[in-house]
Amino acid sequence: MKVRRSDRLIDMTRYLLERPHTLVPLTFFSKRYESAKSSISEDLAIIRRTFAARQTGILETVPGAAGGVRFMPTIGQEEASNFITDMANRLSESDRLLPGGYVYLSDLLGTPEVLRQIGRLIATQYLDQSVDAVMTVATKGIPIAQSVSQYLNVPFVIVRRDSKITEGSTVSVNYVSGSSARIEKMELSKRSLKPGSGVLIVDDFMKAGGTVNGMRGLIEEFGANLVGISVFAEGKFAGDRMVSDYTSLIRVDDVDTKANTLHAVAGNYLDYNHELFGRLREQ
Amino acid sequence: MKVRRSDRLIDMTRYLLERPHTLVPLTFFSKRYESAKSSISEDLAIIRRTFAARQTGILETVPGAAGGVRFMPTIGQEEASNFITDMANRLSESDRLLPGGYVYLSDLLGTPEVLRQIGRLIATQYLDQSVDAVMTVATKGIPIAQSVSQYLNVPFVIVRRDSKITEGSTVSVNYVSGSSARIEKMELSKRSLKPGSGVLIVDDFMKAGGTVNGMRGLIEEFGANLVGISVFAEGKFAGDRMVSDYTSLIRVDDVDTKANTLHAVAGNYLDYNHELFGRLREQ
Numbered sequence: 001m002k003v004r005r006s007d008r009l010i011d012m013t014r015y016l017l018e019r020p021h022t023l024v025p026l027t028f029f030s031k032r033y034e035s036a037k038s039s040i041s042e043d044l045a046i047i048r049r050t051f052a053a054r055q056t057g058i059l060e061t062v063p064g065a066a067g068g069v070r071f072m073p074t075i076g077q078e079e080a081s082n083f084i085t086d087m088a089n090r091l092s093e094s095d096r097l098l099p100g101g102y103v104y105l106s107d108l109l110g111t112p113e114v115l116r117q118i119g120r121l122i123a124t125q126y127l128d129q130s131v132d133a134v135m136t137v138a139t140k141g142i143p144i145a146q147s148v149s150q151y152l153n154v155p156f157v158i159v160r161r162d163s164k165i166t167e168g169s170t171v172s173v174n175y176v177s178g179s180s181a182r183i184e185k186m187e188l189s190k191r192s193l194k195p196g197s198g199v200l201i202v203d204d205f206m207k208a209g210g211t212v213n214g215m216r217g218l219i220e221e222f223g224a225n226l227v228g229i230s231v232f233a234e235g236k237f238a239g240d241r242m243v244s245d246y247t248s249l250i251r252v253d254d255v256d257t258k259a260n261t262l263h264a265v266a267g268n269y270l271d272y273n274h275e276l277f278g279r280l281r282e283q
Numbered sequence: 284m285k286v287r288r289s290d291r292l293i294d295m296t297r298y299l300l301e302r303p304h305t306l307v308p309l310t311f312f313s314k315r316y317e318s319a320k321s322s323i324s325e326d327l328a329i330i331r332r333t334f335a336a337r338q339t340g341i342l343e344t345v346p347g348a349a350g351g352v353r354f355m356p357t358i359g360q361e362e363a364s365n366f367i368t369d370m371a372n373r374l375s376e377s378d379r380l381l382p383g384g385y386v387y388l389s390d391l392l393g394t395p396e397v398l399r400q401i402g403r404l405i406a407t408q409y410l411d412q413s414v415d416a417v418m419t420v421a422t423k424g425i426p427i428a429q430s431v432s433q434y435l436n437v438p439f440v441i442v443r444r445d446s447k448i449t450e451g452s453t454v455s456v457n458y459v460s461g462s463s464a465r466i467e468k469m470e471l472s473k474r475s476l477k478p479g480s481g482v483l484i485v486d487d488f489m490k491a492g493g494t495v496n497g498m499r500g501l502i503e504e505f506g507a508n509l510v511g512i513s514v515f516a517e518g519k520f521a522g523d524r525m526v527s528d529y530t531s532l533i534r535v536d537d538v539d540t541k542a543n544t545l546h547a548v549a550g551n552y553l554d555y556n557h558e559l560f561g562r563l564r565e566q
Binding site: 005018046050051056098100110111113146155165168189 | 390421430433472475
């Protein structure tokens with residue numbers, strides 16, 4: 001049965017949103033809705049226009065016989081900036097400060113709406129880079145990795161500090177935990193990364209960068225390539241950080257454990273991606 | 284500026300899909316698109332029809348001054364059944380069998396498309412129950428909890444076996460690990476659950492049910508209510524399981540470590556939800 005345009009638009013929107021960064025041939029939609037390719041092309045032009053106007057993302061057309069359309073989710077600079085400001089305010093709430101200067105994040109990193117936006121922001125940064133997998137370390141990086149992986153539509157892999165029998169053979173590296181300067185060990189299931197794959201490292205919180213540096217070592221062990229490093233929040237660190245090229249959404253600046261206050265501000269994400277947002281605006 | 288119907292349909296679809304189980308007042312859409320309420324009502328009727336026809340979910344109308352629309356994601360019985368069959372086949376791949384009869388699941392539980400479907404299936408089961416939070420235990424239950432939490436649009440909380448300074452004060456319980464019959468300890472950050480809240484337990488794999496039983500104890504400690512227990516896969520267990528009322532998508536039946544084979548079949552999910560799927564078909 002031929003499907004009306006309004007129904008096609010609704011179902012195509014859902015279909016594309018659920019499959020980011022996936023090439024969908026026009027013939028697929030044409031069959032699905034028993035409609036002419038010319039009608040499908042018109043539908044897609046409308047969706048492209050609305051997605052651009054609402055800064056939902058880019059609907060890219062790939063011409064030719066092997067072509068189709070590909071949806072790439074993005075976030076607009078203003079929405080990104082508002083979200084970061086909101087998160088910085090949330091992090092600055094004094095009851096988040098834990099003994100030792102740690103910051104309680106589990107509520108935010110367990111809220112679907114927050115994770116959705118973190119995923120959109122980080123995925124936007126790596127929009128046109130060749131990411132084959134998102135990597136993080138258990139436990140608190142997992143929700144971020146999962147959300148980014150969803151928006152980039154690639155798998156995520158979880159590095160562990162404790163050995164688990166349910167992972168099979170693993171590859172392990174030693175690393176220096178920056179805060180405590182102790183030697184630790186982390187490992188990843190052997191079958192989780194292919195040589196040559198592009199890997200994006202994400203984590204919830206970075207201080208000295210020791211953990212992130214350990215993951216970098218693991219990527220090397222697997223013969224894979226580091227594409228980038230993005231963290232939700234970075235803390236202040238007195239001394240040389242082990243990682244220099246990274247982005248953070250939030251920076252926790254002043255932690256005063258005596259007065260029980262902390263001050264969080266925007267990280268370097270917006271500055272780092274200034275040009276990218278300029279290009280996105282023009283599209 | 285007034286927005287055309289086609290653009291409204293596309294943007295409303297995205298807006299609703301991103302906010303499941305959330306009441307959106309008609310006035311919100313009316314303002315967003317500078318369109319009359321009557322036009323918005325017509326749009327929503329079209330979306331409702333398409334969502335029903337494609338088994339995307341239910342678009343419920345709540346009448347009255349405080350009313351609006353609420354999107355509840357569902358999955359059709361056939362799609363659910365196909366997914367379960369596919370997963371049972373994937374689990375039966377012989378190279379998943381690890382020493383000790385464990386099953387390697389990390390690849391599946393790190394794939395966005397798989398997690399999306401697991402989340403949809405489990406969220407469909409609890410469609411009209413009052414779930415305030417999804418609970419799981421670190422590490423491998425987390426991706427499932429996150430996906431379910433996204434479709435139900437409620438937070439998820441992570442129980443830990445190891446104490447972490449970044450969680451603040453915790454409540455802990457002892458539990459009997461069913462497989463090893465050892466006494467273990469698990470804990471949850473004190474501020475993560477409110478008394479009286481409805482909690483859905485999810486996990487990746489259940490054998491004797493000791494871990495799930497521990498979480499049940501934690502829910503009691505918090506004065507919260509258990510709404511249900513759903514696991515991705517259950518294994519065979521010789522003896523009395525500590526948990527009886529639960530659903531599983533997959534059941535791992537025969538594990539032959541000598542021949543290096545395992546056989547996975549559909550769990551009780553479809554049978555358990557037979558009536559629910561009947562009701563969904565009629566809607």
